[in-house]
Amino acid sequence: MAAAAAMAALCRRLTGALRLPAARPGSAAAGLAGLTLNLFHKNLAKVEPLHQLKFVHTTVSRKGLEEFFDDPRNWGEKTVKSGDAWNIKQLRGKSSEDLHKLWYVLLKEKNMLLTLEQESKRQLRPMPSPERLEKVEKSMKNIDLVVREREVALRLLQTGHEKPAPGEWRHDFLGRTYWY
Amino acid sequence: YPLFQLGGPQLRIFRPNFFMLAVRPGVPQPEDTVQFRVSMEMTKVDIRNYLEKIYNVPVAAVRTRIQYGANNKRNHKNQRVKKPDYKVAYVQLGQGQTFQFPNLFPEKEQDTETRSFDDFKNKYMEREKQRQKGDPRRGGVPDWFGL
Numbered sequence: 194m195a196a197a198a199a200m201a202a203l204c205r206r207l208t209g210a211l212r213l214p215a216a217r218p219g220s221a222a223a224g225l226a227g228l229t230l231n232l233f234h235k236n237l238a239k240v241e242p243l244h245q246l247k248f249v250h251t252t253v254s255r256k257g258l259e260e261f262f263d264d265p266r267n268w269g270e271k272t273v274k275s276g277d278a279w280n281i282k283q284l285r286g287k288s289s290e291d292l293h294k295l296w297y298v299l300l301k302e303k304n305m306l307l308t309l310e311q312e313s314k315r316q317l318r319p320m321p322s323p324e325r326l327e328k329v330e331k332s333m334k335n336i337d338l339v340v341r342e343r344e345v346a347l348r349l350l351q352t353g354h355e356k357p358a359p360g361e362w363r364h365d366f367l368g369r370t371y372w373y
Numbered sequence: 374y375p376l377f378q379l380g381g382p383q384l385r386i387f388r389p390n391f392f393m394l395a396v397r398p399g400v401p402q403p404e405d406t407v408q409f410r411v412s413m414e415m416t417k418v419d420i421r422n423y424l425e426k427i428y429n430v431p432v433a434a435v436r437t438r439i440q441y442g443a444n445n446k447r448n449h450k451n452q453r454v455k456k457p458d459y460k461v462a463y464v465q466l467g468q469g470q471t472f473q474f475p476n477l478f479p480e481k482e483q484d485t486e487t488r489s490f491d492d493f494k495n496k497y498m499e500r501e502k503q504r505q506k507g508d509p510r511r512g513g514v515p516d517w518f519g520l
Contacts, residue, residue, distance in 0.1 A: 257428060257470075258395070258407065258430055260428055261394070261395040261428075262395075262475060262477065263477075268475075268476075268478065268479055269477075269478050269481040270481070293387070293388070297427060300389070300390075300392075300427070301427065301428075304394055307394040308395045309477065310394075311396055312397060312477050313477075315396075316478055318478050333390075337388070
């Protein structure tokens with residue numbers, strides 16, 4: 194939880210460095226394939242233009258609890274369009290910082306979808322586009338796999354072992370095999 | 374969580390897999406209280422940090438309880454079916470913020486396609502009902518009565 198502060202600081206620095214174009218209203222599905230580094234474009238578009246913009250104005254996301262819910266334009270719709278899940282090959286091309294940020298974007302999206310699911314059960318209505326949940330979960334699993342692969346590779350280079358802790362296969366008195 | 378010993382490093386979780394969903398409170402709550410369902414392993418400290426760092430929401434107080442899911446429903450094989458347990462967190466927002474759970478299913482006006490389809494359906498149902506009714510001159514009496 195404490196490392197999320199480092200992530201927020203990174204994001205603040207990066208949003209300052211990125212010069213983004215006007216907001217794209219079409220990308221309603223945050224965190225799914227097709228969205229590159231324009232993660233916080235919606236928030237930058239909300240900044241009121243000052244008369245003399247001589248300094249770089251950066252904002253971190255100012256949304257708060259609204260992030261638990263979808264875009265208000267999508268409330269009450271029967272279906273919500275969303276892109277495909279992130280592929281492992283696509284994720285392997287991203288840097289670790291990007292993967293870290295993507296993880297949190299996907300986590301917030303998952304929280305939003307879970308709130309929508311619970312609310313739809315409460316109101317006895319069908320949930321619009323439940324396949325988004327599966328896509329998000331698959332993407333998160335893929336990110337986890339890629340990060341683990343990189344960790345293993347780093348550990349092999351540094352120490353020569355794959356696993357962080359030593360272990361071996363053993364047989365108990367019944368002959369069953371287990372890892373210890 | 375791994376055990377913390379004095380002088381050891383602070384536990385950091387880099388990619389938390391904990392979910393947290395906002396729910397509509399069943400019992401009316403005060404204005405600044407938000408009700409969440411969180412994963413069972415989260416503590417009050419965890420929830421506070423999660424909301425403050427990831428969602429940028431100021432948190433004044435957190436109270437948690439575990440809701441037991443019932444185990445007395447039975448399926449077709451007469452086995453008991455358990456509803457999953459979950460942890461409920463009541464979070465009071467700082468800085469005087471208030472929160473009302475929004476209506477996520479507002480009435481939207483139907484487009485012409487759905488409206489015409491609904492009209493078609495209603496007309497078809499009326500026609501079927503008219504066909505089911507017998508001779509109107511018999512006054513509702515079924516036609517398996519003699520004469």
